[in-house]
Amino acid sequence: MKLLIAILMFSLSAYSQSNASREVLLFYPTNKADTVSKQIKVFSKDLSGLSERQIKIKRIVTNGKDFEKYNNLKINPNLFTLVLVGKDGGVKFSSNTVITSSKLYGLIDQMPMRKQEMKK
Numbered sequence: 001m002k003l004l005i006a007i008l009m010f011s012l013s014a015y016s017q018s019n020a021s022r023e024v025l026l027f028y029p030t031n032k033a034d035t036v037s038k039q040i041k042v043f044s045k046d047l048s049g050l051s052e053r054q055i056k057i058k059r060i061v062t063n064g065k066d067f068e069k070y071n072n073l074k075i076n077p078n079l080f081t082l083v084l085v086g087k088d089g090g091v092k093f094s095s096n097t098v099i100t101s102s103k104l105y106g107l108i109d110q111m112p113m114r115k116q117e118m119k120k
Contacts, residue, residue, distance in 0.1 A: 021054040022108060023085040027075045029062045035080040039098045046101045053108050054087075086111060 024043075028036045036059055043050060043057065050057070060066050062077035073091065075081050084093040084107065093107050 020087070021056045022087055024055055024057045024104070025070070025083040025085060026057065026059045027062055027067070027070070027077075027079075027081040027083065028059070029078055032080040035098060039080075039082065042098060043101055043104075049101055049105055053105060055104075055108070084108070 026036050026039060040057070040059075060070065062075065067075075067077065073083060075083070076096075079096050080098075082093075082095045082099060083091055084104065086092045092111065093104075
């Protein structure tokens with residue numbers, strides 16, 4: 001599992017700038033770590049889908065020092081929260097529950113930038 005998490009994790013630069021990747025930010029308090037594990041397990045079943053859509057995943061503990069960087073997102077620090085950030089740096093979707101890969105891919109595949117990518 002640690003190797004899988006290492007594959008899915010990355011060092012996030014300024015997420016508000018235009019990126020070469022889309023980002024899924026997983027915010028959670030330590031007592032919700034099991035929910036994050038469930039979400040990562042769901043996503044890990046289709047690593048090729050994540051790669052195809054250029055999705056990077058980052059976990060952020062809400063009582064950790066990295067959480068302060070995301071104050072503008074107004075995340076409730078007591079809840080698990082998934083946030084999808086597009087390549088343009090805008091928040092495209094958020095959820096307080098575990099979502100399926102197909103839901104995530106459906107959202108992304110409807111984005112104009114993704115439609116252009118699929119045409120190429």
